[in-house]
Structures are given as C-alpha cells and as structure tokens.
Amino acid sequence: MLRKQNLLILAVMVFLVACASSPKKEAAVARKLPFYVSADFTPYWIEKDDRTYDSIHQIPPFQFANQKGDTITEKTVAGKIYVANFFFTSCPGICKRLTTNLKLVQDSFPNEKELLLLSHSVTPEMDDQAKLQQYAMAFGVKGNRWHLLTGNREAVYTLARQAYFADEDLGMQKNSNDFLHTENMLLIDKHRRIRGVYKGTSVAEVNNLIADIRVLKMEE
Numbered sequence: 001m002l003r004k005q006n007l008l009i010l011a012v013m014v015f016l017v018a019c020a021s022s023p024k025k026e027a028a029v030a031r032k033l034p035f036y037v038s039a040d041f042t043p044y045w046i047e048k049d050d051r052t053y054d055s056i057h058q059i060p061p062f063q064f065a066n067q068k069g070d071t072i073t074e075k076t077v078a079g080k081i082y083v084a085n086f087f088f089t090s091c092p093g094i095c096k097r098l099t100t101n102l103k104l105v106q107d108s109f110p111n112e113k114e115l116l117l118l119s120h121s122v123t124p125e126m127d128d129q130a131k132l133q134q135y136a137m138a139f140g141v142k143g144n145r146w147h148l149l150t151g152n153r154e155a156v157y158t159l160a161r162q163a164y165f166a167d168e169d170l171g172m173q174k175n176s177n178d179f180l181h182t183e184n185m186l187l188i189d190k191h192r193r194i195r196g197v198y199k200g201t202s203v204a205e206v207n208n209l210i211a212d213i214r215v216l217k218m219e220e
Helices: 002-030 094-108 129-139 153-163 203-219
Strands: 063-065 071-073 081-087 115-121 146-149 184-188 194-199
Touching: 063 153, 081 094, 081 203, 094 115, 094 129, 094 184, 094 203, 115 153, 129 146, 184 203, 194 203
Parallel strands: 081 115, 115 146
Antiparallel strands: 063 071, 081 184, 184 194
8 A cells, every 4th residue: 555655656746847847848949049031130930841941041151360360261150050240359348348248158158169159350451360369368268169350341341231231220321431330249050040139238138149049059
C-alpha cells in the first residue's frame, strides 16, 4: 500500500514539473522574429513555405578593413548571426553610449563563436586602423568577434542606406557627402537578412536585442 502511495506521489510530481516547464519551453520554441525589408522597418513574418521567402531582402557582399587591418567581407559572417551599427571614433557622446551598450551584447555571449559584431565608421577617411585599434582598447572590444570597420566612404554609405536602411531621415535622397547618423543596431541572421532593429542608446532595447539573439539562435 505504501509503495502504491509513493508511486502515486511520484507520478503527481512528474506531472506538475511537466506542466510548469513545458509552456515556457514551447513558448521559446514557438516565438519567431520578423523580417525587415524596407526603410520603414515594417515587420513581416514570413514562413519558409511562402513564395516570397527566397526573395527576402539580404545584405549584399561587402569588403572593409577592421582595427587589426584584416579584410572583413560577407564571407566572414557566413553562417553566423551578427549585429551591425554605425559610429565614428571622434563622436563625443552618442557613439560612446552605443559602443558601451554594444559591449553588453559582447559580454552576454562570451563564448559564442557564431555571433559577430560589426561597427562601421561613418568617417572612414579619419578612422584609420590605428584610431580604430585605440578605440577598441578603450572600450574592451574583443577583436576576434567585434570588428570596427573602415574603408571606402561611398561603399560604407551606400551599404548603410541601401542595405541596412541606416539613416534617421527616411525618404530623403542622399549621397556620401551627406553625413550619416543613426542610433540603430540591427540584428542580422545567418543568411544576411535583417531580423531586428533596436535603439542602441537604450539599455532596455539592447536587452531586447540580447533576448532576440537567443531566439534567433534557436531558429537557426
């Protein structure tokens, strides 16, 4: 009789644990991130069997140099999730907050080899390798996972505006002579598609970014 009671208690405990844990697990698995395909950042939830899935907006090939002088291209991020943003080393205020908050992302995934951070200088003619390296040391940037990028100004601005939709003044025709300014951080999946947009000066939104990286890791 005692044995039956013990078995009954054990069965009830297993049931309660399953009920308590499974909804959270199912919610985590079920949650998916949207895709962003235009400068107005309207979110779209597109399934793999949708006929538009293969034509989702994708970041095109690129080539820049990082703070170590290494060449960084689309091949560097192949098969990896990454976060992109734009800054310049002489920026007195906002860029420092952006970089400090982006370090929260770096430090939240200390051993994650499939996550990279790409920070593009919007004054590449002034931000050479030496300045980027100095900036990296000042902010605790880990060079194997966080690349501070410089290169051709027109290439940076074209990629920023046409691929990342990274400018505060939407709908205005601009060229590389018009200064680029944005506080956005963009979450990019393993296929170079935009999956999240966050105000990088907000710790709350950066925490949302960190949470969404974990969701995207499960999806991929």
